[in-house]
Amino acid sequence: MIPVEVEAPTYRVQEHHAFEASGQRFLYLVPSGAIFALTPIGREILDLVAHEQLDRTTLVRRLLDRGHQPGDIRTGLHELEEARALSEGPAQRELPKVPARAFPLQRIVLNVTNQCNLACGYCYEYSDDKISKTSGKPKYMDQKVAEDSVDLLFAEAGDHPSVHVTFFGGETLLNFPLLRSTVTYAQQRAREARKKIEFSLTTNATLLTEEVADFLAEHRIGVTVSIDGDRELNDRMRVFHDGRGSYNVIVPKIRMLLERHKTNSIGARVTLSAGVGQVRRIYEHLTQEVGFRAVGFSPATANPDRLYSIGPQKMSSVLGGFEDLALEYRDYALAGRTHGFTNANDTLKELHTGLSKAYPCGAGLGLLGVGTAGDISLCHRFVDSDVGKMGHVQNGGVDHAARQDFLQTHHLGHRVDCHSCWARPVCAGGCYHEAFIHYGDTSAATLHYCDWIRGWNDLCLKIYGEISVHNPAFLNRFDSN
Ligand SMILES: C[S@@+](CC[C@H](N)C(=O)[O-])C[C@H]1O[C@@H](n2cnc3c(N)ncnc32)[C@H](O)[C@@H]1O
Ligand code: SF4
Ligand code: SF4
Numbered sequence: 001m002i003p004v005e006v007e008a009p010t011y012r013v014q015e016h017h018a019f020e021a022s023g024q025r026f027l028y029l030v031p032s033g034a035i036f037a038l039t040p041i042g043r044e045i046l047d048l049v050a051h052e053q054l055d056r057t058t059l060v061r062r063l064l065d066r067g068h069q070p071g072d073i074r075t076g077l078h079e080l081e082e083a084r085a086l087s088e089g090p091a092q093r094e095l096p097k098v099p100a101r102a103f104p105l106q107r108i109v110l111n112v113t114n115q116c117n118l119a120c121g122y123c124y125e126y127s128d129d130k131i132s133k134t135s136g137k138p139k140y141m142d143q144k145v146a147e148d149s150v151d152l153l154f155a156e157a158g159d160h161p162s163v164h165v166t167f168f169g170g171e172t173l174l175n176f177p178l179l180r181s182t183v184t185y186a187q188q189r190a191r192e193a194r195k196k197i198e199f200s201l202t203t204n205a206t207l208l209t210e211e212v213a214d215f216l217a218e219h220r221i222g223v224t225v226s227i228d229g230d231r232e233l234n235d236r237m238r239v240f241h242d243g244r245g246s247y248n249v250i251v252p253k254i255r256m257l258l259e260r261h262k263t264n265s266i267g268a269r270v271t272l273s274a275g276v277g278q279v280r281r282i283y284e285h286l287t288q289e290v291g292f293r294a295v296g297f298s299p300a301t302a303n304p305d306r307l308y309s310i311g312p313q314k315m316s317s318v319l320g321g322f323e324d325l326a327l328e329y330r331d332y333a334l335a336g337r338t339h340g341f342t343n344a345n346d347t348l349k350e351l352h353t354g355l356s357k358a359y360p361c362g363a364g365l366g367l368l369g370v371g372t373a374g375d376i377s378l379c380h381r382f383v384d385s386d387v388g389k390m391g392h393v394q395n396g397g398v399d400h401a402a403r404q405d406f407l408q409t410h411h412l413g414h415r416v417d418c419h420s421c422w423a424r425p426v427c428a429g430g431c432y433h434e435a436f437i438h439y440g441d442t443s444a445a446t447l448h449y450c451d452w453i454r455g456w457n458d459l460c461l462k463i464y465g466e467i468s469v470h471n472p473a474f475l476n477r478f479d480s481n
Pocket of ligand 3 (some may be wrong): 417418421422423424427428429430445446447449450451453454
């Protein structure tokens with residue numbers, strides 16, 4: 001037999017995004033979504049491997065020549081290989097897998113009404129971008145549909161120890177009686193099923209009363225209040241049907257809610273649009289003047305032709321505002337204090353958890369939406385639309401074939417544009433609704449947001465690095481849940 005000379009495999013640095021924080025180099029490892037702090041020898045190894053193809057023997061010889069001890073070299077190499085920052089053989093691009101069919105349901109969002117007492121200019125439920133078809137559907141969900149939805153949640157939750165019900169609308173509190181009776185019913189079902197249950201709702205706050213606030217407090221219901229800033233900014237878009245602004249009506253009610261409800265979080269949700277992008281002004285008003293301890297921002301989803309569409313230029317100024325608040329968040333974190341900018345908190349938590357997502361969010365995965373007639377959909381934004389239909393709570397329950405088909409066709413693997421992007425573990429291609437409104441296709445990647453997403457995640461990685469160097473104990477808060 002002729003001896004075959006086999007070449008030793010050379011080292012490759014695996015796919016990553018490098019960043020510096022507090023004078024230290026970190027790698028964000030794309031396949032795993034892990035953050036790795038490089039030691040001085042680790043940094044040297046990666047620099048050597050990045051510039052030259054080196055097999056193990058040659059690499060070790062180089063490091064010995066540079067005066068490193070064999071034990072340090074072994075440890076340095078081992079750490080990099082363990083983290084999968086470095087491996088022998090060709091560089092590989094890894095994508096997460098499509099989940100197994102029986103993925104447990106963890107949350108349902110009940111659109112308890114499709115009616116609203118406001119007429120916010122950007123609202124995807126009533127604007128020109130509306131995709132829900134509500135004609136012929138009940139205006140209000142009835143008790144039977146709500147209870148069947150809760151039953152379905154427990155039936156589909158499998159072994160999962162906790163479930164969550166979110167109440168949504170239209171204006172959610174227009175159907176407060178149903179919300180109240182559904183909470184009681186779901187708590188009873190949770191006791192029988194020996195599962196933990198949590199509730200939340202999103203509201204425009206116009207219908208809050210002391211009775212409502214006390215009920216929400218008693219049942220520890222998390223509340224998201226939609227408000228877009230001070231009177232001038234909020235009233236640009238969040239108006240009644242006669243055009244009157246909602247600010248004067250909601251602010252006293254919000255203060256009353258904050259005063260009476262202290263058993264769960266109450267956060268403000270700001271929808272940014274063309275005329276409403278002043279991030280710091282809005283944040284300071286909502287925390288200092290209104291009294292919120294948590295404020296989150298989200299740009300309005302809109303066809304680019306809409307006048308209120310936020311557009312790329314405005315988005316870059318919004319990123320500036322996000323950066324400003326995120327750096328303040330960092331300063332608070334270094335001093336061991338809590339800051340209320342939830343966008344920073346949520347991204348840091350995601351980065352800390354180190355997930356590598358195959359899907360941008362839980363829609364169709366652990367979360368489903370239910371319309372007033374009991375139709376199940378991908379999420380609350382697709383309720384009663386022709387897209388993302390996934391069964392009916394009374395007629396056959398979850399359409400598992402449709403759900404699995406959606407998960408197959410919307411897996412990151414099909415968002416080819418994202419395969420070479422380092423932000424894909426956290427972004428996974430972006431919101432399906434955003435994609436549908438922009439490109440008419442839920443499976444398109446939201447490429448109009450890429451610079452923004454990468455800029456924001458790069459900033460949060462640096463902040464994460466700084467916190468991990470100067471106050472690592474702060475990060476423990478992200479371990480729970
Ligand atoms: C549709 S509303 C339903 C609950 C309730 N009526 C409220 O306003 O909170 C839920 C949230 O969606 C936000 N929203 C409405 N239209 C939007 C859009 N086009 N893009 C992004 N968020 C939007 C609202 O500002 C609100 O915070
Ligand atoms: S209050 Fe909520 S549902 Fe009503 S129009 Fe405004 S955003 Fe839409
Ligand atoms: S949508 Fe853009 S930022 Fe998000 S993963 Fe795809 S390429 Fe990256």
